[in-house]
Amino acid sequence: MDRLAIIGGRPLYGDIPISGAKNSAIKVMVATLLSEEKVSLSNVPDLADVRQLMRLLENHGTIAERDGNRLSLHTPKITSRVAPYDIVRKMRASFNVLGPLLAREEEAKVSLPGGCAIGARPVDLHLKALEALGAKIELDEGYVIASAKGGLKGAEISFPFVSVGATEHTMLAAVLAQGKTVLQNAAREPEIADLADCLNAMGAKIKGAGRSTIEIDGVTSLGSVAHSVLPDRIETGAYAMAVGIAGGEVILTNARTELLGAALSSLRETGLEIEDSERGLRVKKNGKKLQAVDIVTQPFPGFPTDLQALFMAMMTTAEGTSSIKETIFENRYMHAPELARMGADIHIDGQLATVRGKDRLKGAPVMATDLRASMSLVIAGLGAEGQTMVSRLYHLDRGFENLASKLQNVGALVERVPETD
Ligand code: EPZ
Numbered sequence: 001m002d003r004l005a006i007i008g009g010r011p012l013y014g015d016i017p018i019s020g021a022k023n024s025a026i027k028v029m030v031a032t033l034l035s036e037e038k039v040s041l042s043n044v045p046d047l048a049d050v051r052q053l054m055r056l057l058e059n060h061g062t063i064a065e066r067d068g069n070r071l072s073l074h075t076p077k078i079t080s081r082v083a084p085y086d087i088v089r090k091m092r093a094s095f096n097v098l099g100p101l102l103a104r105e106e107e108a109k110v111s112l113p114g115g116c117a118i119g120a121r122p123v124d125l126h127l128k129a130l131e132a133l134g135a136k137i138e139l140d141e142g143y144v145i146a147s148a149k150g151g152l153k154g155a156e157i158s159f160p161f162v163s164v165g166a167t168e169h170t171m172l173a174a175v176l177a178q179g180k181t182v183l184q185n186a187a188r189e190p191e192i193a194d195l196a197d198c199l200n201a202m203g204a205k206i207k208g209a210g211r212s213t214i215e216i217d218g219v220t221s222l223g224s225v226a227h228s229v230l231p232d233r234i235e236t237g238a239y240a241m242a243v244g245i246a247g248g249e250v251i252l253t254n255a256r257t258e259l260l261g262a263a264l265s266s267l268r269e270t271g272l273e274i275e276d277s278e279r280g281l282r283v284k285k286n287g288k289k290l291q292a293v294d295i296v297t298q299p300f301p302g303f304p305t306d307l308q309a310l311f312m313a314m315m316t317t318a319e320g321t322s323s324i325k326e327t328i329f330e331n332r333y334m335h336a337p338e339l340a341r342m343g344a345d346i347h348i349d350g351q352l353a354t355v356r357g358k359d360r361l362k363g364a365p366v367m368a369t370d371l372r373a374s375m376s377l378v379i380a381g382l383g384a385e386g387q388t389m390v391s392r393l394y395h396l397d398r399g400f401e402n403l404a405s406k407l408q409n410v411g412a413l414v415e416r417v418p419e420t421d
Contacts, residue, residue, distance in 0.1 A: 006414045022398075366390055
């Protein structure tokens with residue numbers, strides 16, 4: 001298992017290409033199960049999560065071919081209606097095959113995903129929505145056993161709170177349902193609009209994706225499509241913050257400001273200069289220290305929970321005290337004790353973190369517990385004095401394509417090294 005060695009203190013100059021969004025790619029990949037025809041996806045990042053999902057789709061009968069960042073997926077026939085625990089437990093989003101399997105086969109058995117490091121993450125909203133569409137659901141030995149004899153039926157569903165996964169999953173199930181489905185209080189993340197764009201190009205009738213009310217008129221089948229995955233807004237924010245902590249000027253090619261939502265204004269408030277340019281986002285840190293800024297994580301277009309750990313890392317050396325409130329997940333501050341090992345001054349009280357900016361952090365061996373937390377340690381290491389060694393790199397391999405080489409290309413001193421013990 002590799003580690004990442006980082007020598008901090010080098011400003012970053014040059015281009016960083018922003019990859020396709022992991023959290024969009026894996027949803028459109030699941031959507032291809034709804035069609036008997038071949039679907040071609042481009043701008044698909046080469047990530048452990050994408051490879052993992054390919055394995056699951058192959059288990060259901062998908063013929064998958066990869067050529068660089070293009071992926072062709074063809075499922076002429078569903079060969080298994082069972083999504084086993086061993087695959088689903090490794091990646092929560094794979095639970096979303098339940099809707100498409102049910103829509104196409106009228107029955108499915110899918111393992112419950114279980115909790116994870118950032119919180120309990122139940123799937124009750126997913127299951128209630130599928131029941132509203134007419135599915136009969138039983139739980140048995142850790143599996144959801146679902147059936148919808150005669151097909152799913154459109155319904156009006158109002159989510160009690162915003163859930164990205166439940167919105168996407170219900171959309172996937174409803175496109176082939178009979179009649180109209182209306183989703184109220186739907187999540188508005190850009191990845192949801194991207195999924196709807198892909199489904200609509202396959203022949204679905206979805207209106208309003210990206211807004212709180214989504215209307216879906218069921219169709220009887222979906223066809224083939226070539227779809228390009230949208231750029232990764234979390235990777236965009238991560239590299240912008242790398243410049244924030246390390247200094248320099250970088251162009252994030254392919255990135256788009258409108259995908260950043262409230263993160264854009266929070267980043268600008270710190271003093272970072274961020275502008276759209278012909279080739280992407282230009283991010284520049286002028287010579288001054290960044291200013292402390294308060295954030296509260298919220299569903300899109302609010303400040304994304306997936307950038308909270310990274311923002312905290314940046315605030316550890318800002319001018320002043322920053323207050324950070326995590327409202328989406330109940331246990332998403334596990335990076336704080338690791339940042340403290342590098343000298344950060346962070347006080348956690350329930351949902352609230354108070355970060356007092358220091359002059360500089362000091363490199364240290366650190367260990368991460370989840371994908372975004374790992375990236376916050378990398379960001380911290382880029383600004384720290386001396387060497388930071390981030391272990392458990394497999395977390396980063398799940399969600400950041402070519403991380404080490406992208407950073408090396410803009411002058412960072414980072415290197416993957418094999419684990420010694
Ligand atoms: C997606 O997770 C993302 N994952 C997460 O990114 C992201 O942090 C999250 O949305 C919020 O933006 C993917 O897209 C694969 P939710 P998801 O349903 O869909 C609770 C990453 O690092 N909830 O919006 O699982 C839930 O526990 C990952 O890339 C229920 O209670 O998030 C959470 O507290 C981490 N019951 C809140 O809702 C349910 O049935 C929001 O979760 C569903 C969710």
